[in-house]
Amino acid sequence: MTASPPPERERVVLVVDDEADLLEIVADRLRGVGYRVHTAGDGLDALEQVRTLRPACIILDLKMPRLSGFDALPAIRRAAPDAHILVLTGSPNRPLGEACRARGADDFLLKPFDPSELLRRTARAFDRE
Secondary structure, three states: OOOOOOOHHHHEEEEEOOOHHHHHHHHHHHHHOOOEEEEEOOHHHHHHHHHHHOOOEEEEEOOOOOOOHHHHHHHHHHHOOOOEEEEEEOOOOHHHHHHHHHOOOOEEEEOOOOHHHHHHHHHHHHHOO
C-alpha cells in the first residue's frame, strides 16, 4: 500500500536567509520536488510569516540583520510548536548547535551543504507521525 502525499497545507516550507542568492537556490530546489515554499530575509519577517502560514518546516539561517535566526528561534518555536526547524550555519561550532537545539531547533546543517542532504533533512519534517 502506498502512502498518500500529505495535504498541501502540510507541505509548506519557510526558508529564512538574508543571502538572496542562497534563498532563491534553496527555494527553487524545494519547489522542484513539490513543496510550497515561502521566503523571509530576516528573523522578524520569519516570525510574521510563521504566525500566518503555520509551515511544517522552517529552514533558518542564524546570521541575519534586524533579528538573527538564533535570537528568533524561541519565538518561532512558540509560534510553531509542531514545525520541524532546520538551522543553517557556516559555523562548525558544536556548542552553537547545542544552543540552537536548546532554543528550539530540531536539526542543524553546515554551509556549504549538499543540496540532496538539504532535501533529505527537509523531508524529515513530513515523515514524522
